[in-house]
Amino acid sequence: MRTLIKLLIALPLLAHPVAAQDIFQPLQDMVDELTNPPPRPPRTPAPKAPVAVAPEAPPVPRPRPPSLPDVPVVEAPAVPDAAEEAVDEQAVEEPVEPEVEAKPEVEAKPERVYQVACPAVIQGLVEAEMAPPLSEGICGEQSPLVVTGVLSKGRMVPLSSPVTTNCQMASALPDWVETVDGYAETMLESRLAQVDTGTSYMCRNRYSAENGFTSEHGFANAVDVTGFTLEDGRSIGVEGDWMPAAEPEGRLLRLAHDAACGDFMTVLGPEANAEHHDHLHLDMGCHGQSCTTRICE
Numbered sequence: 641m642r643t644l645i646k647l648l649i650a651l652p653l654l655a656h657p658v659a660a661q662d663i664f665q666p667l668q669d670m671v672d673e674l675t676n677p678p679p680r681p682p683r684t685p686a687p688k689a690p691v692a693v694a695p696e697a698p699p700v701p702r703p704r705p706p707s708l709p710d711v712p713v714v715e716a717p718a719v720p721d722a723a724e725e726a727v728d729e730q731a732v733e734e735p736v737e738p739e740v741e742a743k744p745e746v747e748a749k750p751e752r753v754y755q756v757a758c759p760a761v762i763q764g765l766v767e768a769e770m771a772p773p774l775s776e777g778i779c780g781e782q783s784p785l786v787v788t789g790v791l792s793k794g795r796m797v798p799l800s801s802p803v804t805t806n807c808q809m810a811s812a813l814p815d816w817v818e819t820v821d822g823y824a825e826t827m828l829e830s831r832l833a834q835v836d837t838g839t840s841y842m843c844r845n846r847y848s849a850e851n852g853f854t855s856e857h858g859f860a861n862a863v864d865v866t867g868f869t870l871e872d873g874r875s876i877g878v879e880g881d882w883m884p885a886a887e888p889e890g891r892l893l894r895l896a897h898d899a900a901c902g903d904f905m906t907v908l909g910p911e912a913n914a915e916h917h918d919h920l921h922l923d924m925g926c927h928g929q930s931c932t933t934r935i936c937e
């Protein structure tokens with residue numbers, strides 16, 4: 641095989657001996673390459689190893705990744721830790737708030753208003769509605785009533801304005817109003833059309849003084865009556881009709897005052913002091929150790 645190739649190459653060289661060396665050398669190299677394939681393998685790995693490729697990738701990308709992770713790795717743990725702590729704190733605070741809010745709700749629900757019924761209302765002796773408890777410092781009443789009318793002789797006599805009072809006062813009113821109603825019908829030939837009322841519940845001291853005992857008005861235990869209105873339209877007021885005492889209107893007011901002394905524990909009128917020149921003060925206050933003493937002035 642080699643001999644045949646050499647002959648094919650040598651034939652043209654015989655005709656042109658001068659250029660034989662220039663042509664023969666490259667051909668010889670080709671022949672060597674074709675005939676000696678083994679030595680080539682070492683050449684192929686050399687180009688495959690183009691160190692240029694390997695060094696390009698490692699120097700540029702490698703240093704960057706390590707630098708990037710190094711920074712975030714140090715900062716990342718610090719931030720996430722704080723964030724986690726913050727989240728943990730928030731997670732703890734959030735459940736605590738609802739628990740605190742839930743507690744008052746639970747405590748508010750069991751709060752129940754305990755009040756007592758008033759027999760005078762149940763029996764229809766007075767027209768009244770139960771009101772929420774009153775609480776104002778030392779003043780107050782757990783089961784106040786707003787009374788708007790009093791039964792007398794089979795009908796309800798209205799009050800000029802609703803009075804806020806307790807059951808004791810409400811229970812004492814019917815008998816007294818019916819007595820006054822009888823006096824008016826007998827002496828003035830006209831029944832009561834209305835009871836004119838003044839102050840009822842009011843948290844203050846006696847006579848509105850800065851110091852002293854708290855008035856029974858502060859316990860919804862007193863009612864002031866300023867006069868009466870008759871069915872015939874006449875208006876009889878303590879302020880204008882207490883005097884002269886001999887007149888029918890004056891007599892009615894005095895009978896009303898005296899009758900009250902049998903139904904209430906305290907009755908104060910114009911004869912008591914100047915503070916009561918225009919009304920009758922009625923209350924169920926306790927006087928004496930056994931609460932049996934009455935004050936009628």
Ligand SMILES: [Zn+2]
Nearest residue numbers: 862863864921
């Ligand atoms: Zn009074």
